[in-house]
Amino acid sequence: MRFLALYALAAAGGSVSYAPFLSLLFPARVAAEWGDQGLQVLSLTAFVGAISASLANIAFGWLSDRTGGRRGWIFAGVILSGILLVAIQMVQDLTAIIAMIVIWQVALNMMLAPLAAWAGDCVPHEQKGTLGGLLSMSPAMGAVMGAIATVPGFLSVEMRPAFIAACVAVMVLPVVLLGRPRPMPQLMIDLPEDERMSDGHSHTQVVRMWIARLLVQIAEAALFAFQLFWFRSIAEDFTENDTALVFVLVLSGSVPMALLAGRWSDRIRRPVLPLEIAAGCSAVGLLFMGLSADIMSGVISYVFFGISSGVFLxxxxxxxxxVLPRPSTRGRDLGLFNLTNTVPSLIMPWLALALVPVFGFDALFLVLGGLCALACLLLLTMRRL
Structure with missing residues (x-):
């Protein structure tokens, strides 16, 4: 449990390393410096950053597999990404800024990819649910640190990236320097193909888990991007602060629910059951969002969906x-799973543009609800782990 606590702190530091910068600090700078061109600048950097992050995550996961160690990569990633985050603030030319963000994303995933794989090396299966519950705190911590960094009068604009970099180091380095997990040799052995198949670790299981996460991530990404527009389509006076409060409510509700669901799945030894329930509840929440006619029912439906999808993810x-079949390639395989976090940002805008202008948000929510229902069906029909 000591290692789990330090690891959960480090995972939260991973969220802090990018969420405040990408969602608050950099957009604010873009709005101030590029004005009407800000949307194009943000879209370009988001697209290039997503591609570089995806490739770097796979690469550093694979490198940490090959070298047989995770700590050194995590330590180097913390230091390099922190230095680059501060350096971005000093660059003025747009081309140079985009190049710096790409390099920063690479350094960031030097930390994130081995950190994710390290949990697979050290946390036994009977504690995986507890681990998942602890990981639910990461998005909330990213939001909290972003709010602290942007408190008026607390820090100058120039000091905010340095504050974020320092927080990341304080949160991630303790597990690298002080974490002493018990050896888990059973988690590090590549089983023969026939034993993996009999144990439920077939390629079909992996593909089902990958597709299920992708489907829910598409729905979650779409709601994150367009929730303010939808709320205002129901109530024109719904403000940005109202949306932020709803988002805080979702985050604060998903953490205890994920912790309870994770511990429950460990006790009953049904690791996939909470995922099935959460995916189904996400579909129901989206269905009610599509049927909502007033702001109160809309907010309640969104909170239900947000908590359900947060627990699922x-x-x-x-x-x-x-379910990953080979411990020797765990880092690389997790990098491939990480594509489910970046691919939705490429799919979601086109899906929204195709549906909302013609059919409205109701049609979008029904389609997204169908995706979550399909994710639930994929998990329900998956061989029991």
């Missing part, structure tokens, strides 16, 4: 470690 992150 947190627990899925830990249970994925259970």
């Amino acid at each position: 947190a627990l899925h992150s830990s249970q994925t470690l259970r």
Whole structure:
């Protein structure tokens, strides 16, 4: 449990390393410096950053597999990404800024990819649900640190990236320097193909888990991007602060629910059952969102969906470690799973543009609800782990 606590702190530091910068600090700078061109600048950097992050995550996961150690990569990633985050603030030319963000994303994934794989090396299967519950705190911590960094009068604009970099180091380095997990040799052995198949670790299981996460991530990404527009389509006076409060409510509700669901799945030894329930509840929440006619029912439906999808994504992150077929390629394989976090940002805008202008948000929510229902069906019909 000591290692789990330090690891959960480090995972939260991983969220802090990118969430405040990408969601608050950099967009604010873009708006101030590029004005009407800000949307194009943000879209370009988001697209290039997503591609570089995806490739770097796979590469550093594979490198940490080949070298047989995770700590050194995590330590180097913390230091390099922190230095680059501060350096971005000093660059003025747009081309140079985009290049710096790409390099920063590479350094960031030097830390994130081995950190994710390390849990698979050290956390036994009977604690995977607990691990998933602890991981649910990461998005909330990213949001909290972003709010602290942007408190008016607390820090100058120039000091905010340095503050974030220092927080990341304080949160991640303790597990690298002080974490002493018990050896888990049973988690590091590549079983023969026939034993993996009999144990439920077939390629079909992996593909089902990958597709299920992708489907829920598409729905979650779409709601994150367009929730303010939808709320205002129901109530024109719904403000940005109202949306932020709803988002805080979702985050604060998903953490205890994920912790309870994770511990429950460990006790009953049904690791996929909470994922099935959460995916089904996400579909129901989206269905009610599509049927909502007033702001109160809309907010309640969104909170229900947000908590359900948050629980799903947190627990899925830990249970994925259970189905990966080969420990010797765990880091690389997790990098491939990480594509489910970046691919939705490429799919979601086109899906929204195709549906919302013609059919409205109701049609979008029904389609997204169908995706979550399909994810639930994929998990329900998967061989029991």
